Amino acid sequence: xAKQKNKLSKILNARYKVVVLHEDTFEEKAAFRxxxxxxxxxxxxxxxxxxxxxxxxxxxxxxxxYVIGNSLSGYERTAxxxxxxxxxxxxxxxxAQEQYLNNIKQVISGDVGETAAEAQEERPLNDAATPTAxxxxxxGLSEDELALRExxxxxxxxxxxxxxxxxxxxxxxxxxxxxIKGIISSSFSAQEQHYAVDIAVKQxxxxxxxxxxxxxxASYTPETGNVVIxxxxxxxxxxxxxxxxxIKKVGSFVRGGEVVAFAGNTGSLTTGxxxxxxxxxxxxxxxxxxxxxx
Numbered sequence: 001x002a003k004q005k006n007k008l009s010k011i012l013n014a015r016y017k018v019v020v021l022h023e024d025t026f027e028e029k030a031a032f033r034x035x036x037x038x039x040x041x042x043x044x045x046x047x048x049x050x051x052x053x054x055x056x057x058x059x060x061x062x063x064x065x066y067v068i069g070n071s072l073s074g075y076e077r078t079a080x081x082x083x084x085x086x087x088x089x090x091x092x093x094x095x096a097q098e099q100y101l102n103n104i105k106q107v108i109s110g111d112v113g114e115t116a117a118e119a120q121e122e123r124p125l126n127d128a129a130t131p132t133a134x135x136x137x138x139x140g141l142s143e144d145e146l147a148l149r150e151x152x153x154x155x156x157x158x159x160x161x162x163x164x165x166x167x168x169x170x171x172x173x174x175x176x177x178x179x180i181k182g183i184i185s186s187s188f189s190a191q192e193q194h195y196a197v198d199i200a201v202k203q204x205x206x207x208x209x210x211x212x213x214x215x216x217x218a219s220y221t222p223e224t225g226n227v228v229i230x231x232x233x234x235x236x237x238x239x240x241x242x243x244x245x246x247i248k249k250v251g252s253f254v255r256g257g258e259v260v261a262f263a264g265n266t267g268s269l270t271t272g273x274x275x276x277x278x279x280x281x282x283x284x285x286x287x288x289x290x291x292x293x294x
Contacts, residue, residue, distance in 0.1 A: 195285035225266025
């Protein structure tokens with residue numbers, strides 16, 4: 001055993017010389033001398049350093065995607081998913097705004113589809129239920145219940161309060177302000193595609209918002225002149241056309257009864273100072289005179 005150790009020690013401590021010679025003249029250009037174990041340890045150290053540098057290079061650059069594969073950490077993956085979700089939301093916002101602007105353009109131009117116009121003609125505009133001819137619905141009551149109803153309706157021996165009627169919901173639940181006081185020169189007519197009432201007034205009479213809401217359009221159009229559109233709650237829009245001037249900007253919040261413009265005679269489709277007033281509910285025009293006294 002001792003002989004083997006001595007033999008190994010002699011091999012490792014043996015000195016070696018590495019010479020660099022010129023290929024043609026065999027002139028010595030450089031010489032490196034050292035023990036064998038120096039050469040072995042130096043080579044191993046160089047290999048280790050090279051491996052470490054390669055690992056650092058791969059992990060710190062985009063090469064890791066090709067070498068390691070899926071290099072995203074849990075935090076990075078979550079951040080990436082959130083980014084994709086934001087991008088998707090940002091893509092949906094312009095679509096919704098474009099659809100909203102198209103609806104506004106249709107309202108301004110009075111463009112109503114055939115189905116909506118037919119529904120406007122056939123369907124009553126109020127929200128209250130239509131009573132039957134007898135005043136009560138056929139509920140399939142038994143004989144005892146019918147007898148009790150006759151007793152109650154006769155007033156003896158009880159004195160019941162009168163039925164207050166169905167609860168008003170939807171557009172009928174609003175209390176509208178009259179946008180202007182004047183004489184109705186042209187009434188609402190779905191058949192003639194005149195989805196508004198024209199109120200003849202004096203020049204520069206104040207025009208008031210019929211409900212609280214936000215101004216979504218306030219500009220001039222060639223046919224209808226100065227136009228103001230107010231967006232109210234519950235998919236309700238009010239339009240004020242042919243105004244002489246507008247005093248509210250887009251995005252302004254207005255309260256019901258607040259002045260938004262002054263009546264006039266602007267636009268090509270006008271025959272004198274008046275207010276062209278429209279009311280749209282859920283994308284369909286409704287007759288303002290059903291809810292407002294002008």
